[in-house]
Amino acid sequence: MTETADQLYVRKVNTVIVLDALRRMQPISRAGLSKKTGLNRSTISSIIQSLLDIHFVRETELVMDRVGRPAMPLTLDPNGGFAIGLEINVDYVSAILVDFNGQLRRKLYRSVNTNMPQHEILMTAIRMTTTLVELGREQELPFMGIGIGLPGVVDSHGGKLIFAPNLGWRDLDIGWLFFNEFNAPILVENEANCAALGEYRYGAARGVNSLIYLSAGIGLGGGILIDGEVFHGSQGFAGEIGHMQIQRDGIPCACGKRGCWEIYVSPRVLIENVRKSLQQGTASSLTPLLQRSEYALTFRQILEAAEHGDGLATEVLTQLGQDLAAGIGNLVNIFNPTTIVIGGTLTQAGTLLIPAIQKQLPNQVLAGEHALVQLVPSQLGVDACVHGAIALVLDAVMRDPTNWLN
Amino acid sequence: MTETADQLYVRKVNTVIVLDALRRMQPISRAGLSKKTGLNRSTISSIIQSLLDIHFVRETELVMDRVGRPAMPLTLDPNGGFAIGLEINVDYVSAILVDFNGQLRRKLYRSVNTNMPQHEILMTAIRMTTTLVELGREQELPFMGIGIGLPGVVDSHGGKLIFAPNLGWRDLDIGWLFFNEFNAPILVENEANCAALGEYRYGAARGVNSLIYLSAGIGLGGGILIDGEVFHGSQGFAGEIGHMQIQRDGIPCACGKRGCWEIYVSPRVLIENVRKSLQQGTASSLTPLLQRSEYALTFRQILEAAEHGDGLATEVLTQLGQDLAAGIGNLVNIFNPTTIVIGGTLTQAGTLLIPAIQKQLPNQVLAGEHALVQLVPSQLGVDACVHGAIALVLDAVMRDPTNWLN
DNA sequence: GTATAGTTTGTTGCGGCAACAAACAAAGCT
DNA sequence: AGCTTTGTTTGTTGCCGCAACAAACTATAC
Numbered sequence: 078m079t080e081t082a083d084q085l086y087v088r089k090v091n092t093v094i095v096l097d098a099l100r101r102m103q104p105i106s107r108a109g110l111s112k113k114t115g116l117n118r119s120t121i122s123s124i125i126q127s128l129l130d131i132h133f134v135r136e137t138e139l140v141m142d143r144v145g146r147p148a149m150p151l152t153l154d155p156n157g158g159f160a161i162g163l164e165i166n167v168d169y170v171s172a173i174l175v176d177f178n179g180q181l182r183r184k185l186y187r188s189v190n191t192n193m194p195q196h197e198i199l200m201t202a203i204r205m206t207t208t209l210v211e212l213g214r215e216q217e218l219p220f221m222g223i224g225i226g227l228p229g230v231v232d233s234h235g236g237k238l239i240f241a242p243n244l245g246w247r248d249l250d251i252g253w254l255f256f257n258e259f260n261a262p263i264l265v266e267n268e269a270n271c272a273a274l275g276e277y278r279y280g281a282a283r284g285v286n287s288l289i290y291l292s293a294g295i296g297l298g299g300g301i302l303i304d305g306e307v308f309h310g311s312q313g314f315a316g317e318i319g320h321m322q323i324q325r326d327g328i329p330c331a332c333g334k335r336g337c338w339e340i341y342v343s344p345r346v347l348i349e350n351v352r353k354s355l356q357q358g359t360a361s362s363l364t365p366l367l368q369r370s371e372y373a374l375t376f377r378q379i380l381e382a383a384e385h386g387d388g389l390a391t392e393v394l395t396q397l398g399q400d401l402a403a404g405i406g407n408l409v410n411i412f413n414p415t416t417i418v419i420g421g422t423l424t425q426a427g428t429l430l431i432p433a434i435q436k437q438l439p440n441q442v443l444a445g446e447h448a449l450v451q452l453v454p455s456q457l458g459v460d461a462c463v464h465g466a467i468a469l470v471l472d473a474v475m476r477d478p479t480n481w482l483n
Numbered sequence: 484m485t486e487t488a489d490q491l492y493v494r495k496v497n498t499v500i501v502l503d504a505l506r507r508m509q510p511i512s513r514a515g516l517s518k519k520t521g522l523n524r525s526t527i528s529s530i531i532q533s534l535l536d537i538h539f540v541r542e543t544e545l546v547m548d549r550v551g552r553p554a555m556p557l558t559l560d561p562n563g564g565f566a567i568g569l570e571i572n573v574d575y576v577s578a579i580l581v582d583f584n585g586q587l588r589r590k591l592y593r594s595v596n597t598n599m600p601q602h603e604i605l606m607t608a609i610r611m612t613t614t615l616v617e618l619g620r621e622q623e624l625p626f627m628g629i630g631i632g633l634p635g636v637v638d639s640h641g642g643k644l645i646f647a648p649n650l651g652w653r654d655l656d657i658g659w660l661f662f663n664e665f666n667a668p669i670l671v672e673n674e675a676n677c678a679a680l681g682e683y684r685y686g687a688a689r690g691v692n693s694l695i696y697l698s699a700g701i702g703l704g705g706g707i708l709i710d711g712e713v714f715h716g717s718q719g720f721a722g723e724i725g726h727m728q729i730q731r732d733g734i735p736c737a738c739g740k741r742g743c744w745e746i747y748v749s750p751r752v753l754i755e756n757v758r759k760s761l762q763q764g765t766a767s768s769l770t771p772l773l774q775r776s777e778y779a780l781t782f783r784q785i786l787e788a789a790e791h792g793d794g795l796a797t798e799v800l801t802q803l804g805q806d807l808a809a810g811i812g813n814l815v816n817i818f819n820p821t822t823i824v825i826g827g828t829l830t831q832a833g834t835l836l837i838p839a840i841q842k843q844l845p846n847q848v849l850a851g852e853h854a855l856v857q858l859v860p861s862q863l864g865v866d867a868c869v870h871g872a873i874a875l876v877l878d879a880v881m882r883d884p885t886n887w888l889n
Numbered sequence: 890g891t892a893t894a895g896t897t898t899g900t901t902g903c904g905g906c907a908a909c910a911a912a913c914a915a916a917g918c919t
Numbered sequence: 920a921g922c923t924t925t926g927t928t929t930g931t932t933g934c935c936g937c938a939a940c941a942a943a944c945t946a947t948a949c
Binding site for chain 1: 485487488489490492493496497500503520521522636645646693705709714715716717718719720721722723724726727728729730731732733738739740806809812813814816817818819820821846847848849850853854855
């Protein structure tokens with residue numbers, strides 16, 4: 078049974094249109110909103126009045142720069158409420174408090190590791206969230222909800238974590254857990270999807286409503302946005318682009334297949350390969366680093382070596398670029414997105430790799446130059462996920478403000 | 484500027500809901516519609532009256548099978564209008580006339596070939612369409628539009644063909660051409676997308692609103708439906724799954740890359756491979772066929788040979804199954820669709836290959852058994868495209884009946 | 890066989906609500 | 920003073936939900 082329409086529905090639709098226009102074009106006057114949305118001035122006035130009543134919108138200072146009666150600019154009211162964005166990842170938990178107008182108010186960060194038992198990590202996350210909730214309450218702001226980003230397969234509709242291989246977690250009803258604790262809307266989403274949403278709302282792909290976020294670190298995750306909405310597939314398992322097979326008889330992957338994309342482009346695997354080459358005696362400026370400590374080699378060091386002309390580093394990174402281009406080409410052929418955001422550890426390689434891949438792409442894509450894709454490095458970095466989590470909460474409120482009116 | 488809501492919009496939304504419910508559940512009474520949609524009986528009565536007026540709906544015979552006042556069953560009225568579905572392909576042009584209730588009234592088919600100049604093929608298509616339009620007009624039905632399916636990259640928004648490699652056509656404003664000729668709505672779409680829509684509305688995947696249609700013949704095309712809508716990507720180039728690279732150092736493809744999926748699974752390439760093996764003297768029950776004529780070998784013959792236990796045919800088809808499974812696995816990891824429809828020439832291999840692939844898929848998919856995908860052979864065969872073209876037209880009318888009311 | 894009760898369908902009139910149009914007040918600019 | 924633009928007020932229009940009602944049938948008792 079699809080949602081039927083009546084007067085209440087009309088009001089809701091128009092309120093959402095006004096809120097969205099306001100968010101994107103603030104500050105803007107009632108008359109301006111009327112022009113932008115096509116709604117009558119009197120209608121705008123009425124809707125704005127409802128939004129003023131609940132502190133979703135506030136008036137600022139009259140501006141008298143033109144002929145005619147001066148306009149009263151409106152903005153989203155920071156005092157409308159607050160949302161919390163939370164990311165539980167393999168080596169850290171991060172949480173932020175953001176007000177209704179999208180301003181960051183507080184940020185918390187704690188290191189964790191996979192040796193810690195599940196409940197300890199969860200308790201850490203809950204404590205951090207509690208701190209932020211109390212902070213928001215002190216400022217007398219309504220609490221709008223918590224967005225949670227997790228590194229695994231998520232049933233975002235049911236608010237459950239299905240499987241997080243790198244955490245070693247399985248079948249955890251985290252939505253229920255947090256709802257019991259905080260009694261507010263809880264929105265759970267895959268980490269890469271969150272990051273995609275974050276870059277779309279506040280980062281490198283602002284306003285680009287068809288994008289793919291590549292989250293390369295330990296594995297290779299993908300967040301897909303179509304029409305500004307996270308793409309889940311029919312059961313919520315979409316976006317596992319890291320295990321796209323690009324070499325049928327390739328290197329075995331932990332997933333059981335061979336030649337998965339992530340084996341060729343994951344920074345972790347790349348570091349491993351460099352280490353092996355060094356141990357086999359390949360000459361490189363990186364050799365001393367490895368001798369100093371077993372775990373010294375980082376992706377950044379390899380990058381710097383390449384920038385200084387090191388042969389091994391350059392070779393490995395060139396190969397990485399080609400492997401990245403192959404997979405990205407496949408994605409473009411399949412999705413034809415406007416933008417691809419390179420996130421995770423790979424972001425660091427942005428300036429070095431992106432131009433090379435960008436140049437190579439037309440050869441990888443059937444539509445050639447027609448299918449213009451913009452490759453950009455992540456702008457929010459590790460914060461992309463928590464900001465996306467915030468967007469989950471605020472979007473939900475903006476899309477259905479009914480519960481908040483009156 | 485998003486579409487704002489007012490009373491007219493309310494009426495439109497509810498009319499669409501009623502039409503859709505009616506299409507799916509006909510015959511159904513006003514009271515039944517009220518229960519199914521949640522709209523009040525009086526509202527349903529009012530909307531149905533408008534639809535009766537324009538012959539979109541008709542009343543049938545009272546049924547008196549239960550207690551209470553007998554119900555008046557309603558159906559879509561075939562006399563509401565007619566649509567034409569057209570497919571211009573490499574070796575044939577096909578056109579059908581269908582009434583508003585989806586009933587096939589007439590079907591035309593003509594062989595063409597790539598030696599014919601573009602304008603001759605177009606004239607053939609226009610003549611066939613003219614015949615059908617006249618037929619519809621004779622029956623005094625309103626003309627609702629023409630859907631056109633083409634084997635190439637299409638700008639469906641602008642109604643233009645961008646590039647059709649197998650036809651050798653490029654930059655053809657076919658929407659404008661047909662609009663000038665017939666002065667009715669013209670909807671242009673890629674052939675595989677049309678077929679996907681056809682199977683979704685009338686064929687093997689009825690009601691499954693997340694599906695991928697694999698159109699394997701000369702190349703390998705893909706039609707993607709998300710939420711029952713054709714997925715175009717940001718510029719309309721999405722769905723080129725045939726040129727997904729599954730073997731980075733694989734066989735060179737006509738597109739310039741190596742190891743594209745379609746080289747491994749296209750029936751045409753498969754036949755070529757069998758022919759080469761035979762010429763190199765591999766023992767097989769197919770050898771006599773090849774000796775009879777250079778062009779005798781068909782996909783069906785290879786299938787039949789395999790069914791009779793021929794070694795070469797079995798080997799080649801087993802390999803095909805594995806290659807299909809690899810690409811399908813990638814697609815499932817990326818899209819997690821409910822259903823994948825195997826169309827084109829490959830349909831014939833359905834009973835032989837599908838069980839094998841289905842069994843192998845959990846190994847190819849990260850979510851394993853969780854991501855349930857149903858593989859089914861095409862039901863409409865070569866007619867899938869024209870039926871999808873019809874759906875394009877009828878869906879457009881059903882989604883915005885405003886122009887037809889009054 | 891007839892009368893009465895009960896059920897379901899579809900229609901009608903009314904109230905409420907939201908958007909729109911038009912008229913108007915406010916407050917500046919030229 | 921006239922013009923321009925903003926925002927409010929008032930009256931109108933159209934649609935949906937609600938509740939009452941008529942219509943038309945079945946069920947059941949006598």
